[in-house]
Amino acid sequence: MRIWIAGHPLIAFFLLADAISWTLWGLAALGGGQVVFLLGGLGPFAAALIVTATRATAQTWLRSLLVWRVNPVYYTIALLLPVAIYAVINLVLVVLGEVPDLSRLDGLAPAYFGTFVMVATIGGGLEEPGWRGFALPELQRLRSPVSATLILGLAWGIWHxxxxxxxxxxxxxxxxxxxxxxxxxxxxVLVCLLFHGSFTPAQDYLTLVPDAAVVDVVILGTYVAAALALTLATRGRLGLPRAAPESQLPPRHSLPSLL
Structure with a gap:
């Protein structure tokens, strides 16, 4: 099994992530409690640790999770891009004739910040060492950024x-x-973790129109339009430099251009 995992790291990672998380979530649904449910969210992290351990690269992978010296603009983007996206969503809904309920903004800050902290420390943010810290670099060694993202996005979605x-x-x-x-x-990975932590409360609290089919359509449509615009603006590179190193790993330092 160790040899097979080492020879098929991506397949092994995806299978392990699903098996670990789905098993624990199933146990939680059967009465295992909230702690077991939260542990299920660590499936991608545990899967990446197992796979890297079979290849004697666990220490390198763990060290890569500690990269924090990046251009501060990216921290700002990670924290505020979800807010900007939802500002656009609410604007589109108003243009379509929906009436925003501004009372939803009352007491927003504590709930928003509390959700951010929870997701970033014990929630979905801890998926990122697996999805982006391990699987994305592995996929980009073999495929273009867009193809790698589609494969990873589908796997990440199926996991949900x-x-x-x-x-x-x-x-x-x-x-x-x-x-x-x-x-x-x-x-x-830390920047991605913060983005994950900020996107969840944005989805939970920043739609100012009561839930309806039109709201869901506008949200998804805005996501798709923004993702398509990003892909076109970066000419399909999604931030990966043209002169990428042989391993296709992204740079470990800040870069002057946003695109």
Whole structure:
């Protein structure tokens, strides 16, 4: 098994991530409790650790998770891009004739910040060492940034299906393009973790129109349009330099251009 995992790292990672998380979530649903459910979210992290251990690269992978010296603009983007996206979403809804409920802004800050902290420390942000810290660089060694993102986004989305239902893979598949760009520009899993932490409360609290079919369509449409614009603006590179190193790993330092 160790030899097979070492020879098929990506397949092994995806299978292990699903097996670990889905098993723990199933146990939680059967009465295992919130702690077991939260542990299920660590499936991608655990899968990456197992795979890298079979290849004697676990220490290198773990060190890569500590990259934090990047251009401060990327921290700003990670924290504020979700807010900007939802500002556009609300503007589109107003143009379509929907009436925003500004009372939703009352007491927003504590709830928003609390959700951000929870996701970044014990929630979904801890998926990032697996998805972006391990799987994305592995995929980009073999494929173009767009192809790598589509494969990773689909795998990331399928991983969410037990939580969000049969169509739960769609939004992660689209959002993966933003994560790829951030990772390729910074080489930092931490920046991706912060982006994950900020996107969740934005989705939870920043839609100012009561939930309806039109809201869901506008949200998904805005995600797709923004991801497509990013892909076109970067000419399909999604932040990966043309003169990429042989390993296709992103740079470990800040870069002067945003695209």
């Amino acid at each position: 299906v037990p939580l969000y239902g049969p169509l739960g893979f769609i939004v992660p598949l689209v959002l993966a393009f933003f994560y790829t760009w951030l990772y390729n520009r910074t080489g930092s």
